Amino acid sequence: xxxxERHENEELKIYFKILCDDDYPSFIEDYINTNSMxxxxxxxxxxxxxxxxxxxxxxxxxxxxxxxxxACALMVxxxxxxxxQTLAALFHDLGTPAFSHSIDFMLGDTFIQExxxxxxxxxxxxATDIKLLLWxxxxxxxxxxxxxxxxxxxxxxxxxxxxxxxxxxxxGLLWGQFWTIDDIKExxxxxxxxxxxxxxxxxxxxxxxxxxxxxxxxxxxxxxLQQNEDxxxxxxxxxxxxxxxxSKLLTIDDLYCLSExxxxxxxxxSDNLELIEMWNAFKDTTCIYRSDxxxxxxxxxxxxxxxxxVNPLCSINDEVDRITNLSxxxxxxxxxxxxxxxxxxxxxxxxxxxL
Numbered sequence: 001x002x003x004x005e006r007h008e009n010e011e012l013k014i015y016f017k018i019l020c021d022d023d024y025p026s027f028i029e030d031y032i033n034t035n036s037m038x039x040x041x042x043x044x045x046x047x048x049x050x051x052x053x054x055x056x057x058x059x060x061x062x063x064x065x066x067x068x069x070x071a072c073a074l075m076v077x078x079x080x081x082x083x084x085q086t087l088a089a090l091f092h093d094l095g096t097p098a099f100s101h102s103i104d105f106m107l108g109d110t111f112i113q114e115x116x117x118x119x120x121x122x123x124x125x126x127a128t129d130i131k132l133l134l135w136x137x138x139x140x141x142x143x144x145x146x147x148x149x150x151x152x153x154x155x156x157x158x159x160x161x162x163x164x165x166x167x168x169x170x171x172g173l174l175w176g177q178f179w180t181i182d183d184i185k186e187x188x189x190x191x192x193x194x195x196x197x198x199x200x201x202x203x204x205x206x207x208x209x210x211x212x213x214x215x216x217x218x219x220x221x222x223x224x225l226q227q228n229e230d231x232x233x234x235x236x237x238x239x240x241x242x243x244x245x246x247s248k249l250l251t252i253d254d255l256y257c258l259s260e261x262x263x264x265x266x267x268x269x270s271d272n273l274e275l276i277e278m279w280n281a282f283k284d285t286t287c288i289y290r291s292d293x294x295x296x297x298x299x300x301x302x303x304x305x306x307x308x309x310v311n312p313l314c315s316i317n318d319e320v321d322r323i324t325n326l327s328x329x330x331x332x333x334x335x336x337x338x339x340x341x342x343x344x345x346x347x348x349x350x351x352x353x354x355l
Contacts, residue, residue: 002026015170020061043065044063045068045100045170051282057229069089072090087134092120094123097117097118097256101113103346121146148304152202157307158309166222168261206314215312215323219333223340228343232347236299249270250263251317278348290295299348
């Protein structure tokens, strides 16, 4: 049985079939079943939002970093039929810790959000199970240990790549819930590879109306990640992780070995009452409050966040250009996003704790 056939979620089965267009790359199965890849099954895509009650962070169902890695691999295989690029996409999140980008917030990296991810090259160098499979398949480690070598799998913002594409599609399906699985099928079936203005291979749309539909969803995705609900929640979870580490309940290495549920269990069963109170505030809060000034004696934040947006390539009637140069609607949405600012401060009814 393939990963798709084994999956418990029927909607995700359909999603994965759309991504590979019923051409599943069976050679990835042995790699998926390694301990190194299976660790990602216990790490969520949404940085801890799965455990919260905030309506603005309502996640439809669990989507793991393993699911995301496989989705990226299926997209790359569909678009390139390159084994090396497909495996590089499959491995790209091997250095992700529990709670993902919330650990970047713990490290003070709220703008770039790359500090917490460990180098995939180092992870693979220590992954004997994967290296044995690569040796068996006559694939060099250097060909799959850095997805940024391949512009279809990863490239610089605001270009579209499979990593960014799955993030937007799955957010629209599970978090913002502004897309159905049929919407995703329509969007995805319109994608192909073209050459961008820098001479690189890049994913491109072939129909402007479908590209505009995608861009409207991508705009909603970008706004979700700029709102204070997301920023406050990521910071609070990062502070919880820091307090757990400072209290010797966890080590930083534990975040790269344990599942999220295992970390949560350690917190909930600890005798650190302040840590438990912080965790309860994280998971039980149902709303945040906005303010133009700092609110003393409350858990209050004030900072910007990483700008996550795309400006997809379109290849229409032999013209290849960015959607914002072809669509006034897309240009207006991009301008609105660039100008978007939430309230300067956000807080919840939780006291401040020393970390």
